[in-house]
Amino acid sequence: MKKISVLDRILLLFTGLLAAYQISFGINELNPLPTWSYTVGFGVLLVAGLLLIILGFEGLESQAVVIVSTLIPLSISLGLVAEHLPQYKYPYLVFAVLGFAAIAITRYTAENKTATIVLAVTHGIAGSLITFLPIILSIQGKVPAGYFLVGVAGALIGVGGLLLAFLKAGKPILSQKLILTVLPLLLLLMTTAFVFGFSFN
Amino acid sequence: MNKMRSSLKTIKRKYFPLVKSLQTALLLITGIAGYMSARCPVHNIPTVLGLAGSLLLSISGSTVLNMWYDRDIDAIMPRTSKRPLSTGEVQPKEALIFGLVISVIGISWALVLDPLYGIIVFAGLFFDVVVYTIWLKRRTAWSIIWGGISGGMPILAGRVLGTGQIDWVGITLALGVLFWIPTHILTFSIRYHDDYKKAGVPTFPSTYSFQTTRLIIAISSVLATLAFGAASYGVGLTWGFMRLLVVLSVGLFVLAVQSLRSPSERITFGLFKYASLYMLSAMLLMFFTGI
Numbered sequence: 252m253k254k255i256s257v258l259d260r261i262l263l264l265f266t267g268l269l270a271a272y273q274i275s276f277g278i279n280e281l282n283p284l285p286t287w288s289y290t291v292g293f294g295v296l297l298v299a300g301l302l303l304i305i306l307g308f309e310g311l312e313s314q315a316v317v318i319v320s321t322l323i324p325l326s327i328s329l330g331l332v333a334e335h336l337p338q339y340k341y342p343y344l345v346f347a348v349l350g351f352a353a354i355a356i357t358r359y360t361a362e363n364k365t366a367t368i369v370l371a372v373t374h375g376i377a378g379s380l381i382t383f384l385p386i387i388l389s390i391q392g393k394v395p396a397g398y399f400l401v402g403v404a405g406a407l408i409g410v411g412g413l414l415l416a417f418l419k420a421g422k423p424i425l426s427q428k429l430i431l432t433v434l435p436l437l438l439l440l441m442t443t444a445f446v447f448g449f450s451f452n
Numbered sequence: 453m454n455k456m457r458s459s460l461k462t463i464k465r466k467y468f469p470l471v472k473s474l475q476t477a478l479l480l481i482t483g484i485a486g487y488m489s490a491r492c493p494v495h496n497i498p499t500v501l502g503l504a505g506s507l508l509l510s511i512s513g514s515t516v517l518n519m520w521y522d523r524d525i526d527a528i529m530p531r532t533s534k535r536p537l538s539t540g541e542v543q544p545k546e547a548l549i550f551g552l553v554i555s556v557i558g559i560s561w562a563l564v565l566d567p568l569y570g571i572i573v574f575a576g577l578f579f580d581v582v583v584y585t586i587w588l589k590r591r592t593a594w595s596i597i598w599g600g601i602s603g604g605m606p607i608l609a610g611r612v613l614g615t616g617q618i619d620w621v622g623i624t625l626a627l628g629v630l631f632w633i634p635t636h637i638l639t640f641s642i643r644y645h646d647d648y649k650k651a652g653v654p655t656f657p658s659t660y661s662f663q664t665t666r667l668i669i670a671i672s673s674v675l676a677t678l679a680f681g682a683a684s685y686g687v688g689l690t691w692g693f694m695r696l697l698v699v700l701s702v703g704l705f706v707l708a709v710q711s712l713r714s715p716s717e718r719i720t721f722g723l724f725k726y727a728s729l730y731m732l733s734a735m736l737l738m739f740f741t742g743i
Contacts, residue, residue, distance in 0.1 A: 274699060275692035286695075294699035301703065301729060306722045315710075 253431040255307040262435035267300035269442045277449050278330075284340060288330035289449075295322045296442060308431050317370065317419050318355045324377035324408050325351055327445075331384050331401070334452075335393075350377070363421065374412050381405030385448065400448030407441035466542050467550060469535060470519050471512045478731060483507040483606035485735035486625055489687045490614025499565070503613055506561035506573060507606055513555025514577040514602075518585045520547040525590075529647035562609070569613040576605025590652070593659040600633035601626075621686035625738075628679035632731055634672040635708070638665050639724035643717065666715060669723065670708040677701035680734050693737045704730045 270293040278289045299320065302310050310316070325347045333340040350373035357366040382405035389399040414430050417423055423430065487503055519526065519537055523544060526532035536542040555577060563570030580602035588595035604626030611622035641648055641655040642665055648655045656665040684697055707726050711719045 271696055274696045275690070279692055290695045290699065294695075294702070297699060298703035298706075301726065302707070302722070305725045305729075306718060309718065310722075313714075 252308055252312070253428050255303065259435040260304050262439045263300040263304050266435070266439045266442045267297050267304075269439075269446050270294070270297035270300065273442075273446050273449065277446060281334060284344070285330040285333040288326045288333060292323050292325075292327035292330065293442075293445075295319060295326070296438070300438065303435075308434075311415075311431075314358055314419075317416065318351075318358055320412070320415065321351060321354050321370070321374060321377075324374060324381060324405075324412060327405075327408075328377040328380040328384075331381060335384065335388060346376070367416065367422075370416050371413075374409075374416060378405060378409035378412060382409060395451040397451035398448055400444045400451070402448070404441045404444035404448060407437060407444065411437045411441065466536055470516045470537070470542065470547060470550070472515045472519075476508065476511045476515060478728065479511050479603065479606045480504065480507050481732065481735045481739075482629060483610040485738040486607035486610025486612075486622065487614045488610075489621065489625065489683075489738045489741065490611055499613070502561065502565045503569075503610060506558050506565060506570075507609070509554045509558030510562060510573050510577055511558075511606065513551050513553075513558055514580045516547055516551030517555065517581045520544060520551055521581070521585050522589075523547075525651035525653060528651040529644070531644050531647050566613055566616070568616070568618070569609050572605055572609040572612055576602045576609065578602075579605070591654070593654045593656045596634060596637050596656075597630075599637065600630040603633050604629040621683050624679050624683040624686065628676050628683055628734070629731075631672045631676035631679055632727060635669050635676065635704070635727040636724060636731075638669050638672075639711075639720050639727070641665070642720050643724070662715065663712075666708075666712045666720075670705075670712050673704050673708040673727070677704060684734075684737070687738060687741060689737060689741050693741060697734060697737060700730050700733055 273293045274290055274297065278286055278293075281289075329340075329343055329347045332343040336343075350369075353369050354366075354373055357369045361369075382402050385394070385401035385405070386399045388394045389396050389402075411434065414424055415434075418427060418430055484500075484504060484507075487500070519535065523535075523537040526535050527538040532538060537544065537547055559570060559574050559577065562573040579598050584595055584598040584602060588598060607629055608618070608622045608626040611625060612618055615622070638656055642657050642662060645655065645657045645662075649658055656668060680697065681694075681701065684694055689697065704723075704726060707719070707723045711723050
């Protein structure tokens with residue numbers, strides 16, 4: 252396992268600070284469901300960043316990491332749906348809860364292939380929503396143009412999520428060392444895009 | 453000029469390690485956060501400087517006096533055997549005089565600032581040096597309760613200086629620190645279990661078991677987060693800051709539970725570091741609310 256470097260720690264610290272800023276100042280004046288959905292998403296990012304700083308990349312070895320990290324795309328996509336497509340918020344809430352439960356259950360009980368499929372499907376739907384919904388909304392002029400950055404963050408979260416998911420499934424797309432080298436920068440870029448994107452809303 | 457610089461360097465090398473700078477800084481921050489939580493005239497520079505100065509001297513004084521009293525066990529434990537009193541770089545009499553002088557100056561300064569504030573600062577020093585270190589530390593593992601109570605005094609003192617009275621918020625803030633202390637000290641006692649055993653200091657891991665100690669850490673983490681949550685409500689933390697505190701609290705709780713489920717050296721010390729970070733963050737939130 253790659254040792255965490257000082258630069259990695261600095262990048263993760265900035266990621267954590269941006270996530271903390273977003274929780275404290277970036278999601279006010281929203282209804283409870285999107286507020287708490289975004290809080291969970293950015294909260295997991297913040298705590299994960301802090302734990303990586305403290306425990307190093309060895310912290311990623313636990314199976315629980317895959318489960319908990321799924322909360323990031325699921326809860327942020329739930330927030331987006333609740334905010335912009337309120338008529339679908341309850342069906343999507345049900346999907347998010349069931350998807351999360353399915354990932355948690357299959358991770359510990361099902362064979363690796365089934366667990367990976369469940370993860371890829373749930374992650375894929377949530378990631379696609381975060382990527383395309385803000386871009387479509389900004390093209391339609393329903394939100395300011397800069398809001399498309401949330402979609403960019405969604406694309407980055409998709410890339411990071413897939414890299415980590417396949418790595419944990421034992422079928423890495425890139426080498427473990429390369430993934431861990433780019434992970435802190437990827438997390439920082441993603442969080443920066445989220446914070447700037449949401450600031451246009 | 454060179455001679456003076458050299459003397460300053462020597463003083464720094466000999467006396468600075470006696471103060472335990474990180475621990476002192478964290479307790480000082482709790483005191484300032486307690487003051488800021490009262491949303492009193494925080495731009496009153498003389499009072500803020502008086503608070504910081506008197507607390508710094510009192511906390512440093514009690515730390516030096518603890519180190520003076522514990523010099524025999526510090527010399528036995530590998531972790532503390534390099535301290536200036538253990539190596540003989542500082543003589544016990546020097547340390548005792550240094551500790552007493554800065555303690556007396558700190559307490560006197562605190563009493564001049566505000567009598568009630570001064571009494572609480574003195575209580576913190578008394579509980580830490582006399583009750584915790586001299587009386588109980590070598591007799592019972594439960595001594596950490598008194599260590600925790602003394603640790604909660606700076607934040608209560610800061611709050612009292614800001615409000616002029618002891619209120620439920622101040623007591624709850626102090627309780628938050630009291631419950632946080634086991635998370636901090638007990639993880640330390642797990643990691644350095646052999647050291648404490650060698651020195652004959654009773655700790656929870658040696659008196660009970662590692663698993664019981666981890667359970668107590670998990671319970672105290674929950675109680676600390678509940679106390680800080682209640683106090684934050686009383687302080688009037690913004691909704692955004694409250695959400696942030698909830699997130700950080702959940703992180704602390706999850707890590708405590710993880711250390712209970714899959715105990716390891718890495719998780720235990722990770723919890724120790726996260727708990728410190730949690731406390732610092734909670735205090736910064738109080739601080740920014742005050743501004």
